[in-house]
Amino acid sequence: MSSIYQHFRPEEKEFIDQVLEWKRESDEMYAPKLTDFLDPREQEIVQSIVGEHGDTAAFFFGGTDRSERKRAYICPGYFTPSEKDFDTVLYEVNYPDKFVSVTHPQVLGSLMGLGLKRGKFGDILTDGKRVQFLAAAEVSHYIELNFNQIGKTKITLSEKDGQEAIVPEEDWKELAATVSSLRLDAILSAFAKQSRHKVQAAIKGGLVKVNWKQQENPAFECKEGDMLSMRGAGRAKLIAVEGKTKKEKWRIILGMVK
Template structure:
């Protein structure tokens, strides 16, 4: 391992990724030195990609991202012979309400308790119930502090296993027609706002493209791109039809709140 090159590469990353990579590097060095194991905080897809670049320098360390079928994952690692997942420190919380529960309202209520986003993994909802993966360190606090989501009272309990029993929510699809595949045009269409307001959202850093903040309103989008618009939800460009007679672009978009 060329440690200087690795440290230089980490220093070139975004502030969020730098902190993540340094934490992972410290855990890897401890595992290499002491044969110990660790479980990171939850990583976004962008942070996971950065972590994989660091892991490439430590082929002798056993690692595994968990869960495999979720967007936000933790990294388990060990310098010993055991399975890395033996170091998992997660719980699956079950949330029950009297009315419909949404991902956005649950996450907002969790953040309002002061819990940081990297302590919480994926959230899945189904009518009046929801499930949420969290770090062990915040379970007790959340069970005490999270008593209300929106205007309804909720009840929390700890599931017996870490496996989600609620399927991942499928988004609603819609067809949009835009003058060009530019980011500001697509954002304006999916959020039903004027283009200048969409440009403001982009400049303010309120939009992520493929899990990374994007501030270039002129960025060209293509099928497969995922836009996360703070306050509106997530939009995935599923397909594109040929241009209309007027030369406009037609996209089929999936929307998850």
């Protein structure tokens, strides 16, 4: 197991240690471990570690088939959890939509303002008008008591059945590009169609995330599968690195969503 770290980035070591501990607890106690909501990269790490060693299995649930953030249920391989075992609550935000609009960042900011960890919330779902979010059941009472305002807008919450979850529609498009290197600033420049200088300023200003984590190093080396986002420019996934051209530039395929 000591070599497991070589398959991941150095900055992921702390989370890997956490996953190994979850697996050990489940193995030794023959009991399930339910995690907070994990981003897709964290889910990938859990699946890689738990799914390849021993008799333990990992299952994931986040409300809809397209959910990004999901809770993991780590348990003995002979057991298959139901949706109820993931202990999630789906809320709809009721607000005067004829007079004000509520955005994803506003909802997230207000939820974080309650003093809870990001891991206690799943995806924030919206169809442009209706807004929903998933929360861990263990904090639902606290949320119902304290979440009554988004910005200056008074809101109320109503609990919804999981079948009523909004399924977000995202239109992904592929883009073939040639970049001078696999540095974050080079790839973002191609994706956002902005100068390297402007992109570097955005990275250093904390406006860029790689695999859902803020990344402030323009020289960060990207790999296939990395999810990139830049505030105001949308999101992109590095789908493939196809090799170098005769001029020593990299041919890449990006999947983009605005």
